Amino acid sequence: MESIYPKRGPRNLFMGGIAALLLGIGALAGSLSVNFASASSSAANARYIGVLSKPERIADFTVYPGQTRTINWGNGFQTCHEALGANVAVIPTGGQPGHVTMWKSGTRPNTSVINYDNTGAVENAFVFTEIYLNGSYGYSKIYSLQKVRVIIDWSTTIHNC
Numbered sequence: 001m002e003s004i005y006p007k008r009g010p011r012n013l014f015m016g017g018i019a020a021l022l023l024g025i026g027a028l029a030g031s032l033s034v035n036f037a038s039a040s041s042s043a044a045n046a047r048y049i050g051v052l053s054k055p056e057r058i059a060d061f062t063v064y065p066g067q068t069r070t071i072n073w074g075n076g077f078q079t080c081h082e083a084l085g086a087n088v089a090v091i092p093t094g095g096q097p098g099h100v101t102m103w104k105s106g107t108r109p110n111t112s113v114i115n116y117d118n119t120g121a122v123e124n125a126f127v128f129t130e131i132y133l134n135g136s137y138g139y140s141k142i143y144s145l146q147k148v149r150v151i152i153d154w155s156t157t158i159h160n161c
Contacts, residue, residue, distance in 0.1 A: 059152040063144040074137030085156030098145030
């Protein structure tokens with residue numbers, strides 16, 4: 001099984017609020033951070049949402065019918081980035097309807113993240129995935145029932161730095 005290493009380039013990261021994340025506001029005046037730590041927890045346990053001012057394409061690859069591809073998140077993310085939010089777009093190229101499943105590890109779940117038809121229309125979903133936990137980088141797996149092109153555009157991180 002081939003691993004995919006996301007491409008990373010220069011980026012313009014600013015701290016955005018929950019409203020920016022949920023409502024898709026492209027820019028906020030000034031710099032905000034959202035702290036997920038409770039009043040009783042220490043600053044070391046604080047979590048923040050970082051929103052890129054412009055999404056960054058980090059992966060573009062093909063998944064063949066019945067194939068599972070592995071994405072290795074250990075390429076250039078800081079160790080304080082615990083999870084990322086990204087738009088996953090699927091372009092069906094096999095001419096048949098199907099679905100894409102994305103999961104962390106273990107046995108493939110009996111679910112789908114994206115369903116697609118046979119028209120070749122681009123389908124997408126916004127997903128969060130863990131990229132660093134307990135001292136090591138993680139990975140995600142992607143399976144497709146039919147041949148598809150998968151594009152991942154990174155826009156958000158959850159981090160503690």
